[in-house]
Amino acid sequence: MPYPESTAQSIIMSASDLRHLPAVEKLSHQLSKSQPLPKALITNFVQSQLANYRAKILAGERFTREEITADVSSQLDIFAQSRLQPVINATGVMIHTNLGRSPLGSRAAGALNQIATGYSNLEFNLLDGQRGKRASYLETALACLLEAESATTVNNCAAALVLILRTLTTADKNEVIVSRGELVEIGGGFRIPEILETSGAKLIEVGATNKTHLKDYAKAITEKTAIILKVHRSNFYIDGFTAEVDTEELSALAKSKGIPLVEDLGSGAMLDTEKLAPIEHEPRAQECLRKGIDLVCFSGDKLLGGPQAGIIAGNADMVARIKSDPFYRAVRCDKLILTVLQESIDSYLDSKANPELSDIPVLNFISQKPADLKIRAQAIIDCLPAEIANQLDIVELDSTTGGGTMPKSKIPSAGIAVKSAKSTASQIADAMRKQKPALVGFIEDDTYHIHLGTIFPAQDKLIADHLRSILV
Numbered sequence: 001m002p003y004p005e006s007t008a009q010s011i012i013m014s015a016s017d018l019r020h021l022p023a024v025e026k027l028s029h030q031l032s033k034s035q036p037l038p039k040a041l042i043t044n045f046v047q048s049q050l051a052n053y054r055a056k057i058l059a060g061e062r063f064t065r066e067e068i069t070a071d072v073s074s075q076l077d078i079f080a081q082s083r084l085q086p087v088i089n090a091t092g093v094m095i096h097t098n099l100g101r102s103p104l105g106s107r108a109a110g111a112l113n114q115i116a117t118g119y120s121n122l123e124f125n126l127l128d129g130q131r132g133k134r135a136s137y138l139e140t141a142l143a144c145l146l147e148a149e150s151a152t153t154v155n156n157c158a159a160a161l162v163l164i165l166r167t168l169t170t171a172d173k174n175e176v177i178v179s180r181g182e183l184v185e186i187g188g189g190f191r192i193p194e195i196l197e198t199s200g201a202k203l204i205e206v207g208a209t210n211k212t213h214l215k216d217y218a219k220a221i222t223e224k225t226a227i228i229l230k231v232h233r234s235n236f237y238i239d240g241f242t243a244e245v246d247t248e249e250l251s252a253l254a255k256s257k258g259i260p261l262v263e264d265l266g267s268g269a270m271l272d273t274e275k276l277a278p279i280e281h282e283p284r285a286q287e288c289l290r291k292g293i294d295l296v297c298f299s300g301d302k303l304l305g306g307p308q309a310g311i312i313a314g315n316a317d318m319v320a321r322i323k324s325d326p327f328y329r330a331v332r333c334d335k336l337i338l339t340v341l342q343e344s345i346d347s348y349l350d351s352k353a354n355p356e357l358s359d360i361p362v363l364n365f366i367s368q369k370p371a372d373l374k375i376r377a378q379a380i381i382d383c384l385p386a387e388i389a390n391q392l393d394i395v396e397l398d399s400t401t402g403g404g405t406m407p408k409s410k411i412p413s414a415g416i417a418v419k420s421a422k423s424t425a426s427q428i429a430d431a432m433r434k435q436k437p438a439l440v441g442f443i444e445d446d447t448y449h450i451h452l453g454t455i456f457p458a459q460d461k462l463i464a465d466h467l468r469s470i471l472v
Helices: 005-020 024-032 039-058 065-081 106-116 136-146 157-168 192-199 214-220 247-256 285-290 316-323 326-330 335-353 361-366 370-382 425-433 457-470
Strands: 087-089 150-154 175-179 202-206 225-231 261-266 295-299 310-314 392-399 411-418 438-440 442-444 447-451
Touching: 005 039, 024 039, 024 065, 039 065, 087 457, 106 335, 136 150, 136 285, 136 310, 136 335, 150 157, 150 316, 150 335, 157 192, 157 225, 157 261, 157 295, 157 310, 157 316, 157 326, 175 192, 175 214, 192 202, 202 214, 214 247, 225 247, 247 261, 261 285, 285 295, 285 310, 310 316, 370 392, 370 411, 370 457, 392 447, 425 438, 425 442, 425 447, 425 457, 438 457
Parallel strands: 087 438, 175 202, 175 225, 225 261, 261 295
Antiparallel strands: 150 310, 295 310, 392 411, 411 447, 442 447
16 A cells, blocks of 8 residues: 655655764764773664664654754763762761762772672681681671671662571560650651551551650550560651650560560661760661660661661571572672671771771761861861962861761861852852762852862862863
8 A cells, every 4th residue: 555645755855864874883982082982882882872762763853963962972972971880978967878878988998999809718618618608707807896796698678688587486476565755767758657568577666756755666566476676767867756665674565475575776876876976876786785675787888987888686596597588699698788788887996096097087077177178178178279369268167977877967077169250150060070080069159169078088189180170
């Protein structure tokens, strides 16, 4: 059946327009000169982009070859920027989830390089030449630091909680009691009720959003109760007309009923945070276990300052049962996580006797003095030409811990405010993100800010170089 004249003409025009599509190999070769990505990856990307243009042209859209080439090049630039790369954190948020959370200390990074670039005794006993146990040293060190009967680790805190719930609940006893004021949502939109559902547990809510009493827990206990779960409100706080049950009281109730008491601490503070800076006290695993909690779990990459991991500590029998769950193997840590966490824990143990041996960057950031940061800011400004230095001011700022930790805390800090007559704050921010390495600051009151509270002293020269490049 012949096509109508208008349709036939459209097909001819579309076929003619396809000639504007650049050749894959030619365009790939051209783009590879400006983008240091694997040639095969660039070719694959170009093929995908040109296939999209082919479909649009056949649907009747019109493009010039120059438009297509410019757009594919722009899209490739955007794609290349998504590759994991170093960033200077000038936001003042110390545990910045979008920027990789807690940075590692030199000790952990050095050990990681040694283990990652060779072989190791991951599951090998060097004394007898037989198969060894994975993470036995780390688990012993963790238990020592946390003053716990036993400890283990998995790849993140959500997995740790799921494992605890899977282990301590059964088909007949699957109810988990949680205060309504602790039904938190963590990063990525995941919520405690959903995590409970994933494990097969049944949520039993008690109390009100702002007040939960001991009698609320006692009333909710039945023969189906498997766990009483406390969830630390690490990423928000409730103030005003509030009440929550003292841990010792809740522990006494749980023990009298033979029910495990579990706490998801989230942030993983190992030290008294109020001694590092004028901020609130963040509950430590050690003190929670002393108060009668049977099991705690928390993240390794927040206030602990290590890699992403979920740490479980407490009752030895419960930890052993958790490790025997087949799901434990699915979420266990690999040699890289184990290496970094091992060094991080050793750093804490060493610094108990010698505080100067601590090598946890996030703790160093928290304990910085604003006066020292102002001295660094002045040194950066002093090394710049007058026409650039005149666009900069030293300002007092507040740091935050971030990463779902201590939401009320504001840590006195300092930084540099950038005010240019030639560029807006948004233009400066865009330019800074395009530097190598990228610098991510923040805008407030139409002014771009470089927060020194989250910048390593060794990066100060890079800050000066970026300012020199941008504010010409």
